[in-house]
Amino acid sequence: MTASDLQTVAIELADRSYHIAIRGSLLDNPLSYAQLPKSAAALIVTNTTVGPLYAPQLEKALAAHYGKVFTVVLPDGEAFKTWESLNLIFDALLRHGCDRKTTLFALGGGVVGDMTGFAAASYMRGVPFVQVPTTLLAQVDSSVGGKTAINHPLGKNMIGAFYQPLKVVCDLDTLKSLPQRELSAGLAEVIKYGPIADMDFLAWLEGNLEAVLAREPVALAHIVKRSCEIKAWVVGQDERESGLRAILNFGHTFGHAIEAGLGFGAWLHGEAVGCGMVMAAQLSARLGLVDAFFVHRLSTLITKAGLPVRAPRLSETDNAGRYLELMRVDKKSEAGEIKFVLIDKPGSACVRSAPDAVVRQVIDACCA
Amino acid sequence: MTASDLQTVAIELADRSYHIAIRGSLLDNPLSYAQLPKSAAALIVTNTTVGPLYAPQLEKALAAHYGKVFTVVLPDGEAFKTWESLNLIFDALLRHGCDRKTTLFALGGGVVGDMTGFAAASYMRGVPFVQVPTTLLAQVDSSVGGKTAINHPLGKNMIGAFYQPLKVVCDLDTLKSLPQRELSAGLAEVIKYGPIADMDFLAWLEGNLEAVLAREPVALAHIVKRSCEIKAWVVGQDERESGLRAILNFGHTFGHAIEAGLGFGAWLHGEAVGCGMVMAAQLSARLGLVDAFFVHRLSTLITKAGLPVRAPRLSETDNAGRYLELMRVDKKSEAGEIKFVLIDKPGSACVRSAPDAVVRQVIDACCA
Incomplete structure (x- = not known):
């Protein structure tokens, strides 16, 4: 190419x-x-x-x-x-x-x-x-x-x-x-396709992130094309998000809470998703779906892409409660139960609920 | 039944x-x-x-x-x-x-x-x-x-x-x-199905309008069912109004101009459509598609249903021009050309444009 x-x-x-x-x-x-x-x-x-x-x-x-x-x-x-x-x-x-x-x-x-x-x-x-x-x-x-x-x-x-x-x-x-901050924000959605669908792509990003950040044309063409291919594959199977398509929202449940809690526009969408992916990966780990090494690997790549991995506090009194409240309004919620996109093994995602107590632990750890 | x-x-x-x-x-x-x-x-x-x-x-x-x-x-x-x-x-x-x-x-x-x-x-x-x-x-x-x-x-x-x-x-x-005025307004859309699709239904209405206006249950059941059947037949063939479905807008092009020109709510939608059907029938007649008897028959039924057949003036200076201006915003318009739903023979409708001069004659006659 x-x-x-x-x-x-x-x-x-x-x-x-x-x-x-x-x-x-x-x-x-x-x-x-x-x-x-x-x-x-x-x-x-x-x-x-x-x-x-x-x-x-x-x-x-x-x-x-x-x-x-x-x-x-x-x-x-x-x-x-x-x-x-x-x-x-x-x-x-x-x-x-x-x-x-x-x-x-x-x-x-x-x-x-x-x-x-x-x-x-x-x-x-x-x-x-x-x-x-x-x-x-x-x-x-x-x-x-x-x-x-x-x-x-x-x-x-x-x-x-x-x-x-x-x-x-x-x-x-x-x-x-594109300002550098916007390029980084875009990389959050690029990185996303690795853990949910293609660990080879994640490995490629780990090896070529500098070329991407330097905006080398061949590197940009590759990440845009591969991201669109994976998204096209998912959307082609589930146009109206009745099932599989929800995996594209990896990092978005926590991310939307950050955006809404800080007021839309304070963090860029991609920044919130980047941090949200780390939170969702940690939740996956606490539920025994992935190991700590996977979380570390993802968190490192997100950091190198210029994105935040530490979550903001959204309330001085009940920070985790505020996150939970905001996440319940998510479109994936059903009857008040929050549905998270989690990694069930590297390169594969699932949609499921999680006990509030475990979600609170993740929020507390990520906001610390 | x-x-x-x-x-x-x-x-x-x-x-x-x-x-x-x-x-x-x-x-x-x-x-x-x-x-x-x-x-x-x-x-x-x-x-x-x-x-x-x-x-x-x-x-x-x-x-x-x-x-x-x-x-x-x-x-x-x-x-x-x-x-x-x-x-x-x-x-x-x-x-x-x-x-x-x-x-x-x-x-x-x-x-x-x-x-x-x-x-x-x-x-x-x-x-x-x-x-x-x-x-x-x-x-x-x-x-x-x-x-x-x-x-x-x-x-x-x-x-x-x-x-x-x-x-x-x-x-x-x-x-x-339902207030009587609202019942009459609804009858405009019922009567509509006759000229565009089913002259037998029009004849039935001519013979049974008193029972309908007296709200006899069997008469009401018949008009609701027959209207829905005809609409279902049309919509089933053209859900997104790329062709045939537009015939359901018989009377609506002039009607929308009346509603918009007087301010939404001054006339009920059905009243504007009732008057609009008379105008569209007159336009059909002036273009040689139907005869004066058909226009008279439709106009008589609309009058008996308690609906206006005389159009309101929308401008003191250029009344017909104001109608034309409002009709050009109609969703059926293409590249500024107004598309009218006309009766090409009793029981059948078509969508076509008409010379401005003829449309002006119809507006002048109906507002006189």
């Missing part, structure tokens, strides 16, 4: 199947969009950070294909993943008289992708959309699999839809402009 | 298939819900008008089946079919810690059904829901077919989802408490 090869990953979902294209110099290339259905208008949704960097190039590349190309710029950050921001997209669509064939383009990270996807799912009960993810996190996770959502003050991603894009265009060049 | 027979209509949509049950004494009967999947909690969504009449009975009937039954009461009326009302449902779900197996029950008319359906489609990316429509309009139209939505200040039903209920329970006894 060289950096100039176009990599593609197929997501097989019957009449909702699509392809992920991975390479540099894709975003500004009209050929990236040439096979999409024609329509009178396209709307690019981006944010105040990414828009100035890439929106003009995308507008130009789309101009050949659509009669009119509009752009709406949202405020940047998880804190703005709200109904108010979503409504800015609806306002733009209606103000421009966009019909139900209008194609939406999500240009940005996971927040832009999730909101654009939900807007596309809901506008006139569904219009087509394309993901153009510009962060590592979005390229390896949120742009694949069709989960779209906004946050509610009482819970993250509580309002949304399963809705698949027509195509995902991962331009690796956009990762060059 | 007697009034005590349970009527059922099957909606065949692969793994989203469901049944409509039609009879009196269904709402308060636990057997109506006995075959639904069990879950820890159910949430009844109703409004300030219907809630006091029927919510206690429904709560009691559901108590045997669900661990907890909660009720949320929304303000009544099309003017409240907004994000703010929708959010009251999400608030209730999250406040009660409802999980993704929680079943939502829509108890009320079309507005409650549309909002509850969209809340069910979106909460945690989809929870099950059941329609318990208490108006004629909802029983014959909005509870069947899976269209859910809220309004946007710039357009009606602009934000929503296609999402099917687990079951529809049409309790004919609820129609006894």
Whole structure:
């Protein structure tokens, strides 16, 4: 594999199947969009950070294909993943008289992708959309699999839809402009695929993390492609998360509690997931599923990726109780019982509950 | 058929298939819900008008089946079919810690059904829901077919989802408490099925309208069942409105313009559709598709049903222009061209555009 090869990953979902294209110099290339259905208008949704960097190039590349190309710029950050921001997209669509064939383009990270996807799912009960993810996190996770959502003050991603894009265009060049903290946050979701599905990939990451952090094109292409392949394999078997798909949430139950408890946006999503994976691995160990060496190995890799492994305190009076309270609102919970994604052996995950007392021990140990 | 027979209509949509049950004494009967999947909690969504009449009975009937039954009461009326009302449902779900197996029950008319359906489609990316429509309009139209939505200040039903209920329970006894104006509004959608699909049904209505207006149980059972059958036939062929299904919008293009132009809630939806059908029939006649006798026959039946057939003026300066402007926002529009549902011969409908000049003539004639 060289950096100039176009990599593609197929997501097989019957009449909702699509392809992920991975390479540099894709975003500004009209050929990236040439096979999409024609329509009178396209709307690019981006944010105040990414828009100035890439929106003009995308507008130009789309101009050949659509009669009119509009752009709406949202405020940047998880804190703005709200109904108010979503409504800015609806306002733009209606103000421009966009019909139900209008194609939406999500240009940005996971927040832009999730909101654009939900807007596309809901506008006139569904219009087509394309993901153009510009962060590592979005390229390896949120742009694949069709989960779209906004946050509610009482819970993250509580309002949304399963809705698949027509195509995902991962331009690796956009990762060059990514702040180091965002690159690290994206690596949390990359590392995740090791313990839940592919220990060879984990070993590869241990051996090549420096090349990844130095953003060597071949290393980036490999982690994006392998992550998308594993996610595609899981999502292809369970599109609507009735079973297997939940393993993709490894680290997310604790992670969501951290995000909600600190206020969305204080920690990046990937930072919370990185720390959450260490907590979930420790819980797996305390339940006798994996050994201490596995936890140490994962924790070391997460630390080297530039991510926190020590959990924040969420309450001065009953810290573990606050974690438990926040985790009960998780979408995987059933009848108030928290479902954790645990590692039952390295490279394999399961979903199960755990005694509150053991969960408290893990929280106390990780917050110490 | 007697009034005590349970009527059922099957909606065949692969793994989203469901049944409509039609009879009196269904709402308060636990057997109506006995075959639904069990879950820890159910949430009844109703409004300030219907809630006091029927919510206690429904709560009691559901108590045997669900661990907890909660009720949320929304303000009544099309003017409240907004994000703010929708959010009251999400608030209730999250406040009660409802999980993704929680079943939502829509108890009320079309507005409650549309909002509850969209809340069910979106909460945690989809929870099950059941329609318990208490108006004629909802029983014959909005509870069947899976269209859910809220309004946007710039357009009606602009934000929503296609999402099917687990079951529809049409309790004919609820129609006894319906104000006469609401009964008439519901009849607009009943009459609609004649010109687009079944002229025998139109003839039956002409001969039995008095029995319907007197709310004779056998007459009500017949119109609800026949309307649902025709709608089921259409929706079964085109769930997501890529073609045929659009004929169900006969009268709705002009009707939506009336509703939007007067402000949502000034005219009832069915009143706007009744008048809109006369306008669409006149447009069909001016385009040479049907004769004046057909227009007269339809207009007479609509008048006898207690519905307006004269259109309101929406602008003092350019009335027809205002109609055209509002109709261009319609979801059926493509690239700014208005698509009308027209009658190409009695009992058959088509979707096509029409010259602005002819549409203006129709508006001028109907507003005169």
